Amino acid sequence: MDHSVLERDFAPVGPWSVDPERVAAFAAATRYSGDGVPPTFPIILLNDAMLAFLADVGANLEHIVHGEQRFTWHRPVVVGDELTATMKVASLRALGGAELIGTLTQITDASGELVGEAKATLVHGGAA
Secondary structure, three states, X not given: OXXXXXXXXXXXXXXXXXXXXXXXXXXXXXXXXXXXXXXOOOHHHHXXXXXXXXXXXXXXXXXXXXXXXXXXXXXOOOOOOEEEEEEEEEEEEEEOOEEEEEEEEEEEOOOOOEEEEEEEEEEEOOOO
């Protein structure tokens, strides 16, 4: 992967509505039994941001393994939020014929307030 992607903010994805139906479907699918919006609920938005990033850089999803995911929340996600995700590549290194891509995605609400951040490691195996 071209190192020019480092520290580049990719096009924002969203806004994405946090509505009761989406929350209920996600909670049912993940067997979340807590109150409010499940803390991992924005993974759906992050997936859209990752797919947009991969399309932008010409990487094939079939050659990606999702290695790690961490969330840091500045406030809870609540029903009624309109969320936007902006991803950037925070690190890039080669290891054993693969590329380790460290991403940082900032999740903001409609007012631009930082709601949370997600760090992920993607392992790109290159062409088959």
